[in-house]
Amino acid sequence: VLDLPVAEPTVLTAPEPPAGVSRRRVLAAGSALAVAGAGGLTAWLLGRDPAGEGTGTGKGAALPSYTIGVLTDLSGPTKEAGRAQERGARLAVEAFNARPDRAFDVVLRAMDDGGQGPRAAAAARDLLEDGRLVGVVGPTTVPGVVAAVAELVDHSVPLISVLAAVPNGTTLEGQTTKRTYFEPRPSPDSMIVPFARHLSERGVLRTAVVEDRDGGRSTWFAVNSLKKTPPSQAQGGKATSHPVEADSEDFASAVRAALATAPQGVMYVGTSPRRAALCAKALRDQGFRGPCGSVEQPFTQEFLDLAGPAAEGWYFGTAHVDPDGLPGAKAFAAAYRKRWGLPAATPVEPYATE
Missing domain, CATH: 3.40.50.2300 (Response regulator)
Structure with missing residues (x-):
């Protein structure tokens, strides 16, 4: 918005309203049309009298x-x-x-x-x-x-x-x-897309999802989407989910069940950086060295600090970018x-x- 081209100084006016229509209503409609037009925001600001000042x-x-x-x-x-x-x-x-x-x-x-x-x-x-x-x-x-x-x-x-x-x-x-x-x-649950796309481009056919139910609705929506549209779906790809209940921190058991499916990639879906770190450690302890990833919420310094070496190589989908890239x-x-x-x-x- 700040980089819009600046028009010549403009004052908005409105025609006299027809019978039965208030002038206030016509002015409101005129302003809305001006704002909708090309460069309309600038014209509206220029025509507005801010706190009694002139233009x-x-x-x-x-x-x-x-x-x-x-x-x-x-x-x-x-x-x-x-x-x-x-x-x-x-x-x-x-x-x-x-x-x-x-x-x-x-x-x-x-x-x-x-x-x-x-x-x-x-x-x-x-x-x-x-x-x-x-x-x-x-x-x-x-x-x-x-x-x-x-x-x-x-x-x-x-x-x-x-x-x-x-x-x-x-x-x-x-x-x-x-x-x-x-x-x-984008909504948080759609942050599964970047890592899922990464797996698809590498032809991963078996994806295991560690479903952290502590994440509530967001986790549920994301896991549902992954199971319906798994990575490499066109090539027969499948995704399995392995839950950790909200009142449990037994990620070792969920990871053990996930690795029993011989996955080529593992995704943690949840909202807690600390619990994501527990998942990362369990995967490393049990010898998984394939691609791991997650959504945006766990991607914090807390995750990096708690996971330590187990965080190396993880992929995260985020709604922000690194401007250096x-x-x-x-x-x-x-x-x-x-x-x-x-x-x-x-x-x-x-x-x-x-």
Whole structure:
């Protein structure tokens, strides 16, 4: 959005409403059409009067400014991802505000919700006091999303999260009548696809799935998908599941049952980094040296620390990318490291690019 081409300064107007139609309704429709058109967001922002300011006409006049909120976890359990989100957004805003051809400035306001719903609600209310607020990025957790949506929806302020993944069936206030929450990321259970594709491309016909039922619905959906559409399905591939109950940590027995099927690849499906590490250790202890992989949730430093050498060679499907592996993100990665004082060899944090 920040990189949209900037149009000439524009003021939106609406024709006089026909008989029986309120002017307010016509203005709302006119604004919606303008936003939908090419470059429409820029036109809408230019035509809007932020908190009583004009549009900055005249040489040397101050530009109008608009606020983007970042509602994220800077002190709680997901603070690493939250900090990366805030840093990536701040870098984008600073780059935009440095453009000589910009028609308005963007102000970034970062709010720490600690990964908690009540704090996210309070932070959203604080952001709403800013009359220039046009949208909010975040939060990092599902409780944070649920709470923030409830505060923002009546004000039609959009909330966009690339980190939180709201499960199907979760009620988000007001989203049945108007859409204000957007989640431009795949669902967690679809993160089986990258490793499954890796196995298919290597012709793996027998895949064993260690099904960690501690993961609840997410695990159930993912395992069901793997059994219905296993790697190398067109070539006769099959997937078997071997459960570990939520109140058990006996991964050794599940791995033993999995290896009895002579698998060519093993996938752990669950949400716990610690339990994934137990699975990795059991596989290593029982001598499996084929490809192993998992979904995004267990892919944390905790998994690496607890699994130790057993983590070597594992594959993970994620909803974030390493910008060093994308030619188009080379400039971003360099600017990010420079802005935040990171050595050249230090990886850019997950979700900073997104």
